Amino acid sequence: MKTFQLSGTPREDLGKKAAKAIRKESQIPAVLYGSSPVELPYTGKLSSGDKLVELDHGKGLIVTDFTITFDSIRKLVYSPEIFLVELDLKGNKKVKAIVKEIQFHPVSDAILHVDFLEVFDDKPIVIEVPVQLEGHSEGVKAGGKLGLEMRKLKVKALSSAVPEQLVINIDHLGLGKTVQVGELHFEGLELMNAKNAVVCGVKLTRAARGAATTPGK
Template identity: 40%
Template structure:
């Protein structure tokens, strides 16, 4: 798995007042846990552009005043109004200890069901997996070329050596739906339109025809 680096400084004090002061200076309060004693530090908000605002998953190498830690992003708190990051939690990882992460799903190939008129629906954009840091993938690649109409790929269908999937086995990752429902809906709309045109002639004999509600 790819690694990004992040530098921070130890917090002299913790608490709401100190956190507010840090945020006014564009610094984000952070905590690293998972190895007994928690490490409280802060870093500039721009440090999270590559980590947070991306569909990718990364291991994070954190440098806090010369001491380095390998970690994964665990939780992000956002301001309810501005949507700015106000706090970040990291979990320290170790080479020989398994850890879980959310890994993005990437599909390859052209589903045969889509070529036959179906519609591809991706139910899961990320999947929770657990494994040693050395075997965690950057992304989960799924070949959908043989996926026919009415068929799906579930968590139970995925098998990657060294990885444990933490989602329910029957959870659907991607499927191809029939387009028949879409065609029927279009036909019904067409019939309603024809009825409306015929009804438009009625007011000539007296009485205004009721106005149809706008389609949503």
């Protein structure tokens, strides 16, 4: 997985009014969620922009509010690739993270808010990875039409084990056949999608049906 360098500025003014003012300055509000709950009461020191959110069962989560610019995140958001973000919160702290969620304006599609999840080298993450088909399907050679039903698959793995793409060979995929999630295996990865979900398949076309029913074929 490729890395993406991103800088942010911690902020302490929260709420809808503050977020609206930030957007008017061409900034985007963002949040970093610590990927591991901490024990309560928390005895560590919180940095600027950090707050402690109480969870259940004596646990808490450190959440950092900050801002980023559109130019700094544009290539991260509008890309088919996935990235491990190296996030520098300007003197506050440097962490590794992945994009958890992006909120867009329903009309203009402008980026309203970005959520990040902190990543640790020894703890697995859940992330969607693009699917890449390779090879020449037997079913397509026979006149069928190849369809990719799932462009990304959700995987659970250590960040160091997450590939840029999940490559699936389709050389032996025949007419009317499909590849389901349960048939796939990638070293070091756990696929989180339903096992019976169809990733890709070769559909019968009229031409293929005609060739199959033509005498002498």
